[in-house]
Amino acid sequence: MKSLIFQTASRYLLPLLLLFSVFILLRGHYLPGGGFVGGLMAAIAFILYSFAFGLKETRSIVKLNPRYLMPIGLAICILSAISPWLVGLPVMTGLWYDEPLQLIGMVGSALFFDIGVYLVVIGSTLTIMFSIIETI
Amino acid sequence: MIFAVISGLISAAILPIFSRFKKDLVPKLYPFIPLGIFIYLASFLQHVVSEGAQFWSYSWIPSFGINLDFRLDGLSLLFGLMITGIGALVFFYTSYYLKEDKYLDRFYGYLSMFMAAMLGLVLSDNLISLFIFWELTSISSFFLIGYKNEDDSSQKSALTALGVTGFGGLVLLAGLIWIGHVGGTFSYTELLNSSEILQNHQSYIWIVILVFVGAFTKSAQFPFHFWLPGAMKAPTPVSTYLHSATMVKAGIYLLARFTPLLGGTDIWNWTLIIVGGFTMLYAAIHSLFRTDLKSILAYSTISALGILVFLLGIGTEDALLGAGIFILTHALYKATLFLITGIIDHETGTREVTSLAGLQKIMKPVALAGYLAALSSAGVPFLLGFISKEVMYEASFHFGSWAILLTAALVITKIILFVAGFWVGIKPFTGSLPEEHKSAKMPSPLLWVPPVLLASLSLIFGALPWLLDGLMQSVFTSMLPEAPEIHLAVWHGFNWILGLSLITLAVGLVLYYTLKPSKKLIENVKTFDRIAPIQLMENIAMSFQGFAEKWTGFFQNGFLRNYVITILLFLTVLAGYRLYDGVDIHLDWNQISQITPSEFLVVILMVTSIIFALVTKTRTGVIVALGIIGLANCLFFLYYSAPDLAMTQFSIDILLVLLFMLVLFQLPKNRSFSTRKIRYRDGLLSLMFGSLIAILALEVFEAPSYSEVSDYYAENAYILAKGKNVVNVILVDFRGIDTMVETVVLVIAAIGVFSLLNLNLNPKSKD
Numbered sequence: 001m002k003s004l005i006f007q008t009a010s011r012y013l014l015p016l017l018l019l020f021s022v023f024i025l026l027r028g029h030y031l032p033g034g035g036f037v038g039g040l041m042a043a044i045a046f047i048l049y050s051f052a053f054g055l056k057e058t059r060s061i062v063k064l065n066p067r068y069l070m071p072i073g074l075a076i077c078i079l080s081a082i083s084p085w086l087v088g089l090p091v092m093t094g095l096w097y098d099e100p101l102q103l104i105g106m107v108g109s110a111l112f113f114d115i116g117v118y119l120v121v122i123g124s125t126l127t128i129m130f131s132i133i134e135t136i
Numbered sequence: 137m138i139f140a141v142i143s144g145l146i147s148a149a150i151l152p153i154f155s156r157f158k159k160d161l162v163p164k165l166y167p168f169i170p171l172g173i174f175i176y177l178a179s180f181l182q183h184v185v186s187e188g189a190q191f192w193s194y195s196w197i198p199s200f201g202i203n204l205d206f207r208l209d210g211l212s213l214l215f216g217l218m219i220t221g222i223g224a225l226v227f228f229y230t231s232y233y234l235k236e237d238k239y240l241d242r243f244y245g246y247l248s249m250f251m252a253a254m255l256g257l258v259l260s261d262n263l264i265s266l267f268i269f270w271e272l273t274s275i276s277s278f279f280l281i282g283y284k285n286e287d288d289s290s291q292k293s294a295l296t297a298l299g300v301t302g303f304g305g306l307v308l309l310a311g312l313i314w315i316g317h318v319g320g321t322f323s324y325t326e327l328l329n330s331s332e333i334l335q336n337h338q339s340y341i342w343i344v345i346l347v348f349v350g351a352f353t354k355s356a357q358f359p360f361h362f363w364l365p366g367a368m369k370a371p372t373p374v375s376t377y378l379h380s381a382t383m384v385k386a387g388i389y390l391l392a393r394f395t396p397l398l399g400g401t402d403i404w405n406w407t408l409i410i411v412g413g414f415t416m417l418y419a420a421i422h423s424l425f426r427t428d429l430k431s432i433l434a435y436s437t438i439s440a441l442g443i444l445v446f447l448l449g450i451g452t453e454d455a456l457l458g459a460g461i462f463i464l465t466h467a468l469y470k471a472t473l474f475l476i477t478g479i480i481d482h483e484t485g486t487r488e489v490t491s492l493a494g495l496q497k498i499m500k501p502v503a504l505a506g507y508l509a510a511l512s513s514a515g516v517p518f519l520l521g522f523i524s525k526e527v528m529y530e531a532s533f534h535f536g537s538w539a540i541l542l543t544a545a546l547v548i549t550k551i552i553l554f555v556a557g558f559w560v561g562i563k564p565f566t567g568s569l570p571e572e573h574k575s576a577k578m579p580s581p582l583l584w585v586p587p588v589l590l591a592s593l594s595l596i597f598g599a600l601p602w603l604l605d606g607l608m609q610s611v612f613t614s615m616l617p618e619a620p621e622i623h624l625a626v627w628h629g630f631n632w633i634l635g636l637s638l639i640t641l642a643v644g645l646v647l648y649y650t651l652k653p654s655k656k657l658i659e660n661v662k663t664f665d666r667i668a669p670i671q672l673m674e675n676i677a678m679s680f681q682g683f684a685e686k687w688t689g690f691f692q693n694g695f696l697r698n699y700v701i702t703i704l705l706f707l708t709v710l711a712g713y714r715l716y717d718g719v720d721i722h723l724d725w726n727q728i729s730q731i732t733p734s735e736f737l738v739v740i741l742m743v744t745s746i747i748f749a750l751v752t753k754t755r756t757g758v759i760v761a762l763g764i765i766g767l768a769n770c771l772f773f774l775y776y777s778a779p780d781l782a783m784t785q786f787s788i789d790i791l792l793v794l795l796f797m798l799v800l801f802q803l804p805k806n807r808s809f810s811t812r813k814i815r816y817r818d819g820l821l822s823l824m825f826g827s828l829i830a831i832l833a834l835e836v837f838e839a840p841s842y843s844e845v846s847d848y849y850a851e852n853a854y855i856l857a858k859g860k861n862v863v864n865v866i867l868v869d870f871r872g873i874d875t876m877v878e879t880v881v882l883v884i885a886a887i888g889v890f891s892l893l894n895l896n897l898n899p900k901s902k903d
Contacts, residue, residue, distance in 0.1 A: 024783075030860040032779035034867060040787035047794050067890070070883045077876050096858055108858065110868045113875075117868070120879040124886030129795065131893040136802050 003052075010052040017045035025118050026111075035114035039121025046122075047129050055133050066130065069123030077116030080109045137192040137206050140173045141259060144252025148245040155241035162241045167227035170251055174220035177213065184213050185606040189614070191261070191325070200264075201322045207261035210610025214460070215258040215382075215389055218467050222381045223251050225471075225586035230373040232582035233478060243283060247377070250276035254382050258389055263312040263322045270308065270354075273386060274301040277378050281370040293366035296670075299677075300363040304353025308390075311346025314339060315397075324393070328617075331397045344398055347390065348407060355387025355441045358415040362670035365434040372478030375430060380437050380470040385463060388444045392459065395615050399451055408449025413545050416442030420552035427653045429477045429487040429560050433470065436513075436556040439549060440466045446546070447528060455531035457622060460611040461604070462524040465512065468594045469521060472509035473560050475587035476502050480564055482583065483576040489559055489653045494569030498576050501584045503565035508591035510561025512598065514554040514644055515637060519598035522637070523624055525550060529633045547640055554644030559653055601625060701818070704825050711828055721834045735775060742768045755800045763793040780863040 021041035028034030046066075050058035059065075084093035096108035147169055155162050183190060189209035196204045208216070227247065234240050253272035260266035275298070282294030316322040318337050319330045327334070334340060351357075356364040367379050378384070391408070398404060416439045423435035440462075447459040479502050480495065481487050496503035508519065515525035532542040578584075597604055601624035612619040628634065691702060742765055749761035766789035773782035810818075849862050849870060859865035867875050 028861060028864040029858075029868075032783055032861060032863075034780065034861070034864040036867070037780070037783045037787055040784065040791065044787060044790055044794070047791070051794070051798075070886060074879060074883060077879060081872065081876060110859070110865075110872075113868045113872060114864075117875060117879055120882055124882045125791070127886040128889045129791075129798075131890045132795070133798060135893045136799065 007052045010048050014045050014049045017048070018042055021045065021118075025114060028114055029110065035117030036121055039118040040125065042118070042122045043125035043129070046126055050130075050133065055130060059130075066123050066126035069119045070127070073116045073119030073121075073123055075116070076119065077113055080112035080116060083109055083112075137208075137259070138194050138204060140176050141206065141256050142252055143169060143173065144248040144250075144255065148249040148252070151241060151245040151248070159241055162244050163231035163235075166244045166248065167224055167231065169248060170220045170223035170227055173251075173255070174217065174224055177208075177216045177220060180208055180213065181607065184208060184210060185610050188610070189325075196265070201262075201316070202264045203262050203323075204265055205261035205323060205325075206259040207325060208259060209614040210607065210612065211389070211392055211460075211614040212258045214464065214607060214611050215385070216255060218385075218464070219251060219254045219258065219382050222377060222467060222471050222590070223247075225475075225589065226373045226377045228582055229376075229475060229478070229586045230371075232580050233373055233482060234371060239283070243280075243371075246276055246279040246283070247373075250280060250378065250383070254386070257386055261324045263316055263324060263327075266324075267305065267309050267312055270350075270386065271302070271305045273383050274298060274305055274354075277301070277367070277374075277383055280374045280378060281367045283371055283374065284369070287369070290369045293363075293369040296673075297363040297367045300353050300360055300673075304350045304360065307346050307353075308350025311343050311350060314343050314346065318343070324397075327397055334398060335401060340398075340401075341403060344401075344404055344407070347394060347398065348411075351387035351390045352411065352445075353387070354390070355384050355445065356415075356438050357387070357411050357442065357445055358418055359669040361415060361419060361438045362673070364438055365431055366670075368430045368434045372430070372474060372481060375433070376471050376474035376478070379434070380474055381467040384437065384441055385444075385467070388441065388448070388459075388463065391445065391448050392456075392615050395448060395451065395456070396617055399448075405449050405451050408445050408451075409542070410449075412442045412445030412447070412449050413542065414442070415439070416446055416549045417545055418442075420549045420556070423556040424552060424651070424653075427489050429480065429489055429492075429564075430474075432489065432556050432560055432653075433473055433477060436553050436560075437470060439553055439556075440470065443528070443546070443549060446542075447531060450531050450535050450542070452531055452535065453616065453620065454527055454534065456615045456619075457608070457612050458524060458527035458531050460608055460615065461520070461527060461624075464597075464604075465520045465524040465594070468590050468597075469509040469512040469557070472505050472587045472590040472594070473513070473557070475583075475590070476506045476509070477560060479579050479583050479587070483579055484573045489563060491570065492564035492573070493567035494565070495573065495576065496565040497569055498573075499578050499584065501588050502579070505584070505587035505591040506561040506565055508561075508595055509587070510557045512591075512594040513557030513561065515550065515640060517598075517626060518595070520594045520601075522598060523601050523626065525637060525640070526628060526633055529636045533632060533636070543636070547636055550640050551644045551647065554640060555647050555651065558644075558648045563653075599626070701821060704821055708821070708824050708828055711832065712824075715828075715831060719831055719835065721831065721838065723834075732775075735772075738768050738771050738775075755803070756797075759793055759796045759800065762796075763789060766792065778863075780861070 021038040024033035024041060025035055025038030046058060082091055084095055085091045180190060189207055192206040194204040196202055234243060250273060253269045253276055256269035257266060257273060260269055278294050278298040281297050282290050284290040318334055319327045321327060353360040364379055368375050419435045419438035419442060423432050426432045426435060444459050444462060447455045477487060480492065512519035512521035515521040528546060532546050533539055535542055604624055609622055612622060745761040745764040749758050752758055770782045770786045773785060849866055853859050853862045853865040
């Protein structure tokens with residue numbers, strides 16, 4: 001879809017939406033949001049961009065093939081789940097830093113778990129969508 | 137003991153890795169596995185003979201009463217020695233026979249697996265582990281029969297064999313479970329005490345039938361015999377090992393094993409006599425109509441198995457002893473005949489008995505083995521066959537009022553087997569050597585030593601039968617707990633039995649010289665093929681396949697819309713049936729004033745978009761309308777304070793619209809394909825389904841709701857998990873494992889879509 005308005009808009013929308021998705025991800029623990037929604041939004045951002053500029057262009061701005069996000073995300077999920085076990089607590093016990101960090105807020109294993117979910121969602125959604133786009 | 141049993145499995149398991157590095161070593165090393173186990177088992181001979189059964193027990197699944205209990209008594213020792221002894225010879229033989237074969241290592245894997253399964257089968261004391269090993273033999277024989285995996289007829293034979301024996305195995309499982317249920321234990325040794333209970337139980341007859349089906353399928357008894365001739369497609373070592381010496385005798389083993397447990401009743405005895413007697417005659421006559429050496433052997437094997445079943449059916453002391461001796465006799469001479477058939481095939485390239493003669497000039501030791509085996513099969517004095525034949529005749533001759541009929545059947549069978557044995561063991565070697573086989577060579581010792589060894593055992597045991605006294609005594613005892621002492625001897629004095637033996641030999645010899653194998657004979661029996669059991673089974677299989685095709689074609693017709701219709705219709709009927717009892721809905725119209733104007737607006741919006749989606753002519757219109765419905769849903773979530781849900785629904789909706797756009801943009805212009813009738817049908821179905829969902833949703837309100845779980849989550853979200861967003865805390869903490877598994881599912885789905893879309897079934901059209 002080579003519409004000038006659409007192209008210009010999506011060029012600005014991509015970083016904004018990505019930023020927004022990270023914001024949604026981080027606020028999840030206290031306010032509506034979370035890894036799943038955040039991941040979906042990030043995926044939408046890339047798909048919108050690929051609508052405007054085509055798949056090749058989109059693939060070239062993200063060097064990493066979205067397929068690889070799936071194992072990475074899964075690994076983060078599993079690591080965050082078993083990290084309490086490594087320090088002698090039951091698996092999936094929430095571990096937290098005592099002090100909140102700037103911008104991010106409280107950091108704990110649950111946050112990493114959410115980040116894992118976020119990456120898996122982006123990875124699988126983009127994999128599915130990109131393969132569909134490619135076959136058309 | 138457990139190591140001896142499973143070492144075959146272990147060596148089969150490490151084979152793929154081992155052969156990658158040292159492929160040449162496989163045929164050199166693997167024959168020593170059965171040889172080692174043979175020696176190990178033979179070392180127990182003295183113990184078993186003097187002290188009776190030996191036991192080993194290994195816990196496996198004690199909670200179900202399933203353990204790896206091994207019992208080594210006379211019967212299992214006889215089988216164990218045959219399995220490993222003939223196994224070792226076959227292993228050595230194969231290393232030369234299939235020398236150039238590229239899958240030789242794989243072959244050894246299958247053989248080892250089979251050997252282990254067979255050993256486990258005969259040593260198992262636990263009925264369930266017996267069944268597991270029983271099925272393992274079927275599975276490994278499937279691989280061995282289908283070894284020439286690119287050959288269509290091999291594949292077919294392997295499938296037939298697996299189908300028949302696998303089916304029998306399942307039936308047997310039912311029988312074994314039933315025995316365990318009635319007897320209260322799966323342990324054979326313990327069950328021996330409750331044979332009275334089993335035999336007087338009302339389900340005794342069913343147990344016997346189930347066990348019989350299992351044994352008859354495995355041991356190729358009529359009408360399940362047809363898989364065995366087909367199984368001869370396997371390389372000759374396999375036929376030697378599985379289809380004459382060991383696997384087909386598993387059914388015999390089972391019957392012999394269960395004789396003290398279930399045997400002795402009329403139904404047991406007469407079923408076995410009739411089935412065994414019929415099989416032995418039927419297969420013996422069949423063998424006369426074949427000209428392929430292996431086919432002759434196949435049918436004579438079925439006939440010999442029939443004799444064994446027949447003997448077990450007679451069930452007297454003589455008969456059981458005869459069965460015990462004949463198991464060994466048959467294994468020795470039949471394995472020899474198979475092995476020399478393999479040699480003949482290997483050296484001359486043909487197995488047509490009509491074109492073979494005079495080979496003794498080239499391969500003397502092979503001919504010697506052939507002569508001995510044929511004579512043993514015929515039952516000539518000073519060979520083991522003579523002794524087993526004497527005992528057999530003794531048994532049938534003294535069997536009450538039916539003695540004459542049964543003895544006649546046995547004598548006729550033995551006469552025909554005499555001829556068949558001579559055709560295979562003597563005819564190819566005598567006479568003048570035809571021109572086309574002049575180029576045949578003397579085979580390697582690896583090929584001719586095993587048959588010569590087996591044949592000379594027939595001679596040694598036949599001439600000095602007291603060597604077998606100990607082993608046969610304990611075999612006898614395991615079939616008949618109060619067995620009398622036995623002394624095997626060649627000479628029994630002048631009596632009727634000797635007369636019958638002489639008649640057998642004389643008539644057999646006359647028949648051998650008058651009846652020549654010929655291809656014409658086989659044409660004559662072709663007309664009966666229509667009613668042969670194999671034909672019946674094929675017809676059943678074909679019609680079943682036809683039915684399955686029609687059934688699948690009707691439901692899985694490839695049209696997505698039909699799938700949806702099937703699913704919706706099924707659900708509607710199912711849930712509708714449940715609502716048939718009456719619907720429990722109460723609408724409180726007083727609450728209608730609580731509806732806010734904004735909610736009302738959203739409903740209007742939804743209804744309008746639905747109508748728009750129905751009437752619009754363009755695809756884009758439909759997609760946008762559907763998108764609006766989704767967004768309106770989001771608004772509802774928001775009104776009822778579920779912002780997380782709303783956000784997610786919102787994103788999903790956007791994705792969906794994008795996806796539709798993406799795909800539909802590429803399609804040609806929208807046209808109306810469906811007729812008016814179809815539209816009405818679909819409309820009706822949607823209405824039905826919609827109302828059903830509405831009714832269900834309203835019914836949910838009627839059910840009392842329990843809020844303890846949600847209260848717990850709400851109260852503890854911050855205390856336990858330091859989160860204020862309960863939904864998120866549930867997702868990442870309380871029910872984190874669920875989420876984790878869901879992400880895995882998501883990844884699997886993505887991989888599925890990715891691989892399906894990138895799947896190229898037609899490699900030629902690759903772009």
